[in-house]
Amino acid sequence: MRVLLALLLLLLLRSAEPRRRQRSGAGEEAARGRVRGRGRAGVNRRQTTQCKEYEEAGEKYLDCQDRQLTTVMQDWPTDIHHLLLARNKIQILRDNMFSQFTQLKSLDLQQNHISLVEERAFSGLSQLNTLLLQHNSLKSASEEVLLPLPRLTYLRIYDNPWHCHCSLDSLIRTIQVPSNRNLGNYAKCAEPLSMKGQKLKNINVDTLCVDSRPGGDRQGGGGGQRPPPIRPKMDATSMCYTYMLPRPHLDCSNKDLKSIPTDLPSDIVKMDLSRNTIKHLRPKQFLLSKDLKQLNLSNNSLQKIETAAFAGLLYLREMDLSNNSLQYFQYGVLEDLYFLRKLSLEHNPWVCDYSIHYLVYWLKHHPGVSYSGLVCSYPPEFRGWRVEDYVKTYNGECPKDKQTNLEIGPGVPGGENEAQEVVGETEGQGELPQPIQEKPNTIEIIRLN
Ligand SMILES: *[C@@H]1O[C@H](CO)[C@@H](O)[C@H](O)[C@H]1NC(C)=O
Ligand SMILES: *[C@@H]1O[C@H](CO)[C@@H](O)[C@H](O)[C@H]1NC(C)=O
Numbered sequence: 028m029r030v031l032l033a034l035l036l037l038l039l040l041r042s043a044e045p046r047r048r049q050r051s052g053a054g055e056e057a058a059r060g061r062v063r064g065r066g067r068a069g070v071n072r073r074q075t076t077q078c079k080e081y082e083e084a085g086e087k088y089l090d091c092q093d094r095q096l097t098t099v100m101q102d103w104p105t106d107i108h109h110l111l112l113a114r115n116k117i118q119i120l121r122d123n124m125f126s127q128f129t130q131l132k133s134l135d136l137q138q139n140h141i142s143l144v145e146e147r148a149f150s151g152l153s154q155l156n157t158l159l160l161q162h163n164s165l166k167s168a169s170e171e172v173l174l175p176l177p178r179l180t181y182l183r184i185y186d187n188p189w190h191c192h193c194s195l196d197s198l199i200r201t202i203q204v205p206s207n208r209n210l211g212n213y214a215k216c217a218e219p220l221s222m223k224g225q226k227l228k229n230i231n232v233d234t235l236c237v238d239s240r241p242g243g244d245r246q247g248g249g250g251g252q253r254p255p256p257i258r259p260k261m262d263a264t265s266m267c268y269t270y271m272l273p274r275p276h277l278d279c280s281n282k283d284l285k286s287i288p289t290d291l292p293s294d295i296v297k298m299d300l301s302r303n304t305i306k307h308l309r310p311k312q313f314l315l316s317k318d319l320k321q322l323n324l325s326n327n328s329l330q331k332i333e334t335a336a337f338a339g340l341l342y343l344r345e346m347d348l349s350n351n352s353l354q355y356f357q358y359g360v361l362e363d364l365y366f367l368r369k370l371s372l373e374h375n376p377w378v379c380d381y382s383i384h385y386l387v388y389w390l391k392h393h394p395g396v397s398y399s400g401l402v403c404s405y406p407p408e409f410r411g412w413r414v415e416d417y418v419k420t421y422n423g424e425c426p427k428d429k430q431t432n433l434e435i436g437p438g439v440p441g442g443e444n445e446a447q448e449v450v451g452e453t454e455g456q457g458e459l460p461q462p463i464q465e466k467p468n469t470i471e472i473i474r475l476n
């Protein structure tokens with residue numbers, strides 16, 4: 028899907044690409060209309076189409092993503108604050124490559140083919156705050172490359188095949204300085220085998236340049252080589268894409284994930300885990316994602332959400348759980364979500380028996396949450412009913428009230444009636460035919476109220 032879209036876009040861009048002779052602000056629009064598709068392919072062909080330039084909140088962006096670029100162009104505006112170069116074909120960052128962009132605050136070079144950064148590649152970028160180099164082919168780099176960047180606060184270099192040898196010593200020391208807490212997180216060694224999978228943040232630098240003899244034993248332990256510490260686990264930072272702009276966003280959609288990845292980055296605001304095959308949410312898997320505002324778990328195979336699965340998501344505003352296999356919510360699952368405003372529940376096989384009551388009561392007690400898709404699919408006599416209506420019959424409203432409610436129709440969040448129901452719950456049930464086997468646990472109901 029993504030590939031197809033990218034291809035389509037490329038074709039579109041290609042065919043619409045104006046073969047400009049001169050570039051000057053006003054002439055451009057006219058040129059775009061006049062000359063079309065006439066350019067001889069091949070000889071000295073311009074490497075790229077125009078980038079997209081825009082302004083947001085007083086800052087200038089130049090979006091040159093997905094354009095097959097191998098370097099920056101001399102005719103780009105220089106007064107930009109954010110340069111987006113993700114998903115191009117850059118291989119080498121040359122000395123002074125960006126030095127004309129003196130106001131640059133962020134530079135996104137992720138998903139290129141960068142294998143070499145020359146020492147003065149970033150010189151002149153005295154305002155740069157964010158540098159994204161993840162998903163490239165870097166094996167080594169020295170601390171020198173960061174020296175021209177006094178303001179650097181965020182550096183992303185994960186999913187590069189770092190060789191943890193002596194040459195990486197100075198860079199590792201820099202990112203391990205405690206005040207550099209957002210530099211180089213999640214980056215891991217790919218070599219040597221004995222260090223594979225270890226985080227640059229955590230490795231013991233003192234051993235890097237000491238022990239260069241092959242097979243040298245550091246700990247003075249017995250003869251045999253230790254097995255490499257490779258853990259087969261899902262790792263968000265190498266499998267998914269992270270974007271810093273316009274706001275920190277983790278895209279793990281359609282990645283064949285079977286569980287929530289470990290190592291979820293902590294500063295993400297929007298997380299897309301949709302279209303995977305995640306079945307089970309365990310406690311505290313989002314505990315570090317404390318800034319998360321939007322979480323998309325749509326189109327998974329969710330059957331079970333354990334209590335405390337959403338612990339720590341204090342600021343979550345929007346959650347999409349549609350297209351899963353959820354039948355009910357376990358008691359307490361929603362307790363951490365103080366600021367939830369939108370909950371999508373469509374296309375789940377909600378079971379209308381007593382176990383669904385927790386969800387309904389929680390929603391009732393959080394009227395600020397707008398939810399959708401809460402429809403019974405089991406047992407057969409309630410299939411297609413709104414779950415709220417089912418709960419009303421369960422609570423034993425008199426048939427006349429029920430009639431009126433149904434006439435008011437779905438989507439009307441009843442006020443007084445619902446208040447009565449909560450009271451009704453603790454008193455007599457069993458006036459109407461009970462649709463379910465289990466008897467409610469009165470103690471739980473009192474806690475809920
Ligand atoms: C969640 O992801 C699905 C599938 O990718 C998408 O259709 C849906 O709009 C997303 N939901 C939200 C709230 O963005
Ligand atoms: C969601 O899953 C359903 C059923 O597996 C599938 O038909 C649908 O195309 C998926 N939607 C997306 C957006 O992937």
Ligand SMILES: *[C@@H]1O[C@H](CO)[C@@H](O)[C@H](O)[C@H]1NC(C)=O
Nearest residue numbers: 302325326349350351373374
């Ligand atoms: C959810 O599943 C339904 C039925 O399988 C499908 O029609 C719909 O496109 C899916 N929605 C999303 C967002 O994938």
